[in-house]
Amino acid sequence: MSRALIVDDELSMRMTLSEFVRRDGIECDVAQNAFQALSMFQENSYDLLITDIVMPKMSGIELMEKIREIDSECKIIILTGEPTVETAIRAVQSQANDYMAKPVQKDDFLHIVRRNIQIKQLSDERKWLLLENERYQRHLEDMVDQRTQALQKSMSSTITLLSQVIEYRDPYTAGHQRRVGNCSAKIAEWLGLSKDSIENVRIMGYIHDIGKIVVPSEILSKPGKLTYPESLLLQSHSLAGFKMLSDVNIPPIIAEAIYQHHERIDGSGYPRKLKGDQISLQAHILMVADVVEAMTSHRPYRPSLGLDVALAEIEGNAGVLYDHTVSKACLELFRIGNYTFDDRQYEISMPI
Ligand SMILES: [Fe+2]
Structure with a gap:
């Protein structure tokens, strides 16, 4: 129910107007002066204020200005027995919504009250x-x-x-994927790539050899040199990984880089013998990290070759087998950034 406050120093006026308003279905309070009205306004919420202008101590205009500081939404109708242009101007400036001259005619009064209550209801509804x-x-x-x-x-x-x-199937490479993933992410960071690209590269590293699931365990853990057919089977892991990941809902860029991680920029890699720009930046990063990690790790068929040999491999083949910029970033990461392999599994935040 809407609520109105009528302020007038004349008792008969307060009684008459409040009765009109109440009979029209609007809850109505009365105040005999501006001070009382102000304190009632501070304690209650009103949709409509109907105030006389000429009142002792504080005028209706001053009251209105104070009320506007408390409530800018309430509709205000001012009443006066002495309408002058100045009063009307000041009333408008104080954001009165309507102005009525005394003596008040019941129908006109109720028409203005209803119109203002309706506008207030619409604006409340909109709010x-x-x-x-x-x-x-x-x-x-x-x-x-x-x-x-x-x-x-x-x-x-x-x-x-x-x-x-x-890693359960290929215990010799336990930790290899995590180390490659973390190292790839660091190379990407060194290259100044975006946060999403760094995370993508880390994920690629963590699962880049997933296709080895199709390679028999005897081949994965064979201590000696692989025969040609065995090498072909091992090499099939790039394509197998790509196919597996293409069927699940991960960014295609990840599956593609895994497909490419054994390619080389001179076309001597596998499985598609891609060259230079045909290989994605992510795959260039992954292959460099993969080579350095593999060469510095022990294998069933050889001991670790050491970091210096691994970095010399990258340096000697930068621009030949490996992307020049990525190789440079990798060498700087280890030599200037003193990076050491890290096999922790970081929380992955998959860019979606
Ligand atoms: Fe691989």
Whole structure:
């Protein structure tokens, strides 16, 4: 129900007008002066203020100015027995919504009251709708955030699982993927790539050998040199990894870089003998990190070759087998940044 406050120093006026308003279905309070009105306004909320202008101590205009500081939405109708142009101007300046001269005619008065109450109801309704809309938008954004986080969590678990599965089958390379992933992320960071690109490269490293799941364990752990057919089977892991990852919901750029991680820029790599720019930046990073990590690790068929030999391999073949810029970043990371391999499994934040 709408609520009005009538302020007039004349008792008969207060009684008559408040009765008109109440009979019209509007809750109505009365105040005999501006001070009383002001304190009632501070304690209650009103949709409509109807005030006399000429009152002792504080005029209706002063009251209106004070009330506007408390409530800018309330509709205000002013009444006066002495209408002058100056009073009217000041009333408008103080943001009165309507102006009525005394003596008041019941029908005219109620017409103005109803019009102002209706405008106030419409503006309240609009405000409520805007708030509801804002609340709904916030709810939607929260829901999208929650779903995105859940999706990222599930993808992160899938990547961790995939990364672990292959290490169970190929214990000699335990930690290899994590070290390659973390090193690739550091090279990407050294190159100044975006946060999303760095995370993508880390994920690529963590699962780059996932295709080895199709390679028999005897070949993966064979201590001696592989025969030609065995090498072909081992090499099939790039394509196998690509196919597996293409079927799951991870960014295609990851699957493609895994497909390319054994290519070389002179076309001497496998499986597609891609050259130079045909190889993605992510794959260039991955292959350099993969080579350095593999050469510095022990294998069933040889001991570690050491970091210096691994870095010399990259330096000697920068621009021949490996991308020149990526090789330079890798060498600087180890030589200037004193990077050491890190086999921790970091929380993955999958760019979606
Ligand atoms: Fe590989």
